[in-house]
Amino acid sequence: MTELNRIDGTQTDPMAWKPGDVVMAVNGGIWVRSDHPRWVWDYPSEAMSMPAPGRPHVPEGAVEEHDPLVHRPLLLLIRDGRPVQTIVMHATAQPAVESREE
Template identity: 55%
Template sequence: MTDVHKITTLDAVWKPGDVVFDANGAIWVRSDHVKWVWSHPSGATRDIHGQASVPDGSVEEDAAVRPLLLLVRDGQAVAGKLIEA
């Protein structure tokens, strides 16, 4: 099985557009909103300009139940890749 990068802290290691899988099996996307930091995925990891798709945010930090597994960063899958967070 391939190693998957896991970030379990609550500090500022998440980047807007990060896609994660939480302990309850939900998938979340990190927003750039100050309070509503997570959102449900929109179906695309990149926007029409090729940049990471960043949602407006819909829920607070604690909605994504820890631990979280990072699945996508900068619009690309990260499974098996070392991520410098």
């Protein structure tokens, strides 16, 4: 994972995030970066529509930068309308499952 993909709660560089970035918080919450100067995060239900394939939708914003609702660290999932990390699963691939005997 690159430095860009994981930004912890001590991150102070506001340029680390771009409007339209989709992130997952440590508690599983999904947030979308807005371009509002104060309300920099928004709920995905308000922002997940895409105006065109590969281009992000930038929401209006609903939550401040260090609001306790946005649990840190954050994992970057989508930037510029595209996934930042992709795991390709082939149709023939079998997931590894541990056998549990009770």
